Amino acid sequence: DVKVTQSSRYLVKRTGEKVFLECVQDMDHENMFWYRQDPGLGLRLIYFSYDVKMKEKGDIPEGYSVSREKKERFSLILESASTNQTSMYLCASSLLGLAVNEQFFGPGTRLTVL
Amino acid sequence: SQQGEEDPQALSIQEGENATMNCSYKTSINNLQWYRQNSGRGLVHLILIRSNEREKHSGRLRVTLDTSKKSSSLLITASRAADTASYFCATDLSGTYKYIFGTGTRLKVLA
Numbered sequence: 001d002v003k004v005t006q007s008s009r010y011l012v013k014r015t016g017e018k019v020f021l022e023c024v025q026d027m028d029h030e031n032m033f034w035y036r037q038d039p040g041l042g043l044r045l046i047y048f049s050y051d052v053k054m055k056e057k058g059d060i061p062e063g064y065s066v067s068r069e070k071k072e073r074f075s076l077i078l079e080s081a082s083t084n085q086t087s088m089y090l091c092a093s094s095l096l097g098l099a100v101n102e103q104f105f106g107p108g109t110r111l112t113v114l
Numbered sequence: 115s116q117q118g119e120e121d122p123q124a125l126s127i128q129e130g131e132n133a134t135m136n137c138s139y140k141t142s143i144n145n146l147q148w149y150r151q152n153s154g155r156g157l158v159h160l161i162l163i164r165s166n167e168r169e170k171h172s173g174r175l176r177v178t179l180d181t182s183k184k185s186s187s188l189l190i191t192a193s194r195a196a197d198t199a200s201y202f203c204a205t206d207l208s209g210t211y212k213y214i215f216g217t218g219t220r221l222k223v224l225a
Contacts, residue, residue: 004156031211033213035215040217041217042202042215042216042217042218043157043202043215045212045213048211048212050211056211058212088154090156090157092156092157100144100145100206102147102159102162103147103149103157103159103204103213104159105149105156105157105158106156107155107156108154108155108156110154
């Protein structure tokens with residue numbers, strides 16, 4: 001059974017903390033994505049990666065960075081968490097190629113920044 | 115602004131009825147996908163329709179695509195309480211790795 005896992009379902013952090021969200025997929029997918037989901041705004045792409053050590057900014061990369069040292073793992077980093085980064089974070093992966101394949105999503109991490 | 119916009123934002127129906135939700139988008143696409151999200155969970159892929167297809171079926175799901183109107187519809191027939199979820203359309207941004215998601219339709223099926 002194919003799987004995308006995220007390190008935490010719920011996370012509470014304080015303003016200014018450095019936050020790491022981890023995502024692991026076992027499908028040998030080349031593409032990996034980080035989204036945030038907010039009510040009324042749908043899913044917005046933060047960053048994506050189409051290969052190890054390769055990354056591209058999405059629509060809302062400000063305040064975030066990413067790391068992809070291994071094919072199966074894609075990390076999202078909040079360098080200095082702020083309250084406006086309170087959100088649901090979703091990781092996804094897909095086969096290599098342009099956006100023509102289905103994406104597989106993790107269960108999400110609900111992050112609260114106090 | 116969002117590439118995909120679902121309509122209606124929310125829908126409440128009785129079990130056994132059909133549910134129809136619509137998606138409109140702005141630019142040309144290669145494919146359009148529909149996803150389901152149960153409350154507080156990740157998204158699950160339902161169906162993909164390519165730009166050269168007009169209709170596609172999968173079980174109780176029927177998807178249509180009208181590229182001239184830049185719109186798609188998802189029909190769920192004989193709905194069940196378990197179909198209660200949010201439904202999102204996603205389009206590719208042609209020539210990129212990006213998927214653009216709409217804001218979703220919240221479907222509630224009453225038993």
